[in-house]
Structures are given as C-alpha cells and as structure tokens.
Amino acid sequence: MDFSRDFIELACRKGVLRFGSFVTKAGRNSPYFFNAGLFDDGVSFRELCGFYARAIQASGLAIDMLFGPAYKGIPLVAGVAIRLAEAGTNLPFSFNRKEAKDHGEGGTLIGAPLAGRVLILDDVISAGTSVRESVRIIRDAGAEPAGVVIALDRMERGKDARSAVQEVRESYGIPVVAVATLDDLIGYLSGSPGLADNLEAVQAYRSAYGVRSVTD
Numbered sequence: 001m002d003f004s005r006d007f008i009e010l011a012c013r014k015g016v017l018r019f020g021s022f023v024t025k026a027g028r029n030s031p032y033f034f035n036a037g038l039f040d041d042g043v044s045f046r047e048l049c050g051f052y053a054r055a056i057q058a059s060g061l062a063i064d065m066l067f068g069p070a071y072k073g074i075p076l077v078a079g080v081a082i083r084l085a086e087a088g089t090n091l092p093f094s095f096n097r098k099e100a101k102d103h104g105e106g107g108t109l110i111g112a113p114l115a116g117r118v119l120i121l122d123d124v125i126s127a128g129t130s131v132r133e134s135v136r137i138i139r140d141a142g143a144e145p146a147g148v149v150i151a152l153d154r155m156e157r158g159k160d161a162r163s164a165v166q167e168v169r170e171s172y173g174i175p176v177v178a179v180a181t182l183d184d185l186i187g188y189l190s191g192s193p194g195l196a197d198n199l200e201a202v203q204a205y206r207s208a209y210g211v212r213s214v215t216d
Contacts, residue, residue: 003058004180007051007151008188012195014044017152017185019198025126026158028209031201032185034152036123037072049079051179052121052149053087056080059177063146064116066093067138069130072123080121096137114141120148125164125176135172145174152185153178156209163211182206 011017015038022033039048056063068077074095081093094111120134131148138145148168153176158164165176186206189199 003051003054004184005188007048007179008185010044010047010051011152014038019195019201028205031198031205034124034154036151045075045079046083048151049076049083052076052080052151053083055149055177055179056084056119057087057089059147059149059175061119061147061175061177062117063091063119065091065112065114065118066121067114067118067134068093068095068121069134070096070098073121073130073134076123077121096134109137109141114138114143116143117146118143119146122148123151124154125150125168128164128168128171131168131172135174145172147175147177149177149179151179153181155182155206155211157211161211166211182210 008017011034016035018033018035019031020033022030024030036048039045066077066081068074077093077095081091084091092112094109094114096108097110099108114137118138120131120138122130122134125131125148134148135145150165153165154163155165156163158167162170165178168174168176182202186199186202189195189202
C-alpha cells in the first residue's frame with residue numbers, strides 16, 4: 001500500500017527506523033531498530049496518527065470505539081481519534097492508567113465507557129503483554145475486542161515458529177493490522193538507492209528469523 005511506503009519513509013526521516021547492528025530483547029543481532037517513541041513532535045506524530053487512521057480505514061474492520069493501553073497507547077488513541085474524525089469518522093475512545101485511582105472518579109479507565117467492538121491501538125507487539133491486558137480490560141467491561149492496530153509488524157519468530165502477531169491472532173481470534181510490515185520495509189529498501197546498502201542484511205535477517213508471511 002502507498003501509505004505503508006510513506007510511513008516507512010517518515011520513520012527513516014525522523015530516525016524512528018534506524019539501520020546498523022542492534023541486539024533485540026531475544027538476544028538476536030538485528031540490522032534495524034524501530035522506536036515509535038521518537039515520533040516526538042507535533043508534525044511527525046500527526047503524520048503517524050494519520051497513517052494509523054488510513055490503515056484502519058483500509059482494513060474494513062467494523063468497530064465502535066478505540067482503546068489505547070498505557071502508556072504509549074494513550075497519546076496514540078487520542079491522536080488517531082482526531083485524524084479519523086477529520087476524515088469523517090467520529091469514534092469514542094478510552095485508555096487505562098497503570099494504577100487504580102482511589103479518589104475522584106476512581107478506577108483505571110479514562111474516557112468513553114468500553115462498549116461494542118473495541119479496536120486496540122499500540123506501537124508494536126513483542127511479548128504480547130499489552131494486548132493481553134487490553135483484551136482482559138475490554139472483556140471485563142462486557143465489550144468485545146475487535147482487533148489490534150500496530151505501526152510495524154517485524155514478522156519475526158518468537159518462542160516457536162510463530163511471530164508475536166500470529167500468537168495474538170491465534171490466542172484471541174482477532175485480526176492484527178499493521179501500518180507496515182517487514183516485507184514493506186524490504187520493498188522500500190529495494191527502491192531506495194540511499195539505503196540499498198542495508199537491503200542484504202535485512203533480507204538475511206528475514207531469512208533467518210522471519211515467518212513465512214504476514215497472514216500465516
């Protein structure tokens with residue numbers, strides 16, 4: 001999709017996506033590193049939220065509201081709700097706090113009450129902890145998790161032959177939509193002379209640790 005390529009271009013330009021030698025949490029030497037926390041100014045974060053909105057619209061998912069897990073999901077869910085509203089789709093949203101508040105309104109949820117089909121917004125899925133907690137919160141409220149949207153799917157095997165994204169899909173029976181995937185990144189590098197020196201290393205990493213495809 002054109003917006004996937006545009007998103008990768010933004011991530012490279014902003015330094016969110018970097019190339020070199022990086023050690024992952026799994027102890028693997030990765031030729032690239034992605035840190036969505038570096039979308040740290042108004043212009044780039046607005047663009048990021050716009051890409052999420054476009055991915056949501058392109059997915060065709062039937063949803064009633066948005067949910068952002070603390071902490072990275074908090075600004076994300078607000079920003080994406082704004083960009084969707086600008087595009088003509090006005091959805092309620094909510095997010096959680098890590099610790100329950102014992103005064104005022106109390107509880108752990110802020111924003112609209114969880115109801116209907118709830119779409120979870122996060123930056124990436126690594127261990128799946130954030131998604132697991134979000135699904136529990138949504139179901140405990142009597143609502144239904146409708147899916148998860150993330151910025152980048154690394155398409156990388158976890159503890160077994162499945163990726164973290166595949167584990168979420170199979171564990172909860174919900175779709176996971178990515179603004180861009182590792183395959184999109186490889187395609188982008190193939191057409192970018194200035195970054196072509198990184199292509200071979202990323203392809204080799206994909207061959208060593210990647211899953212077969214985004215839908216497997």
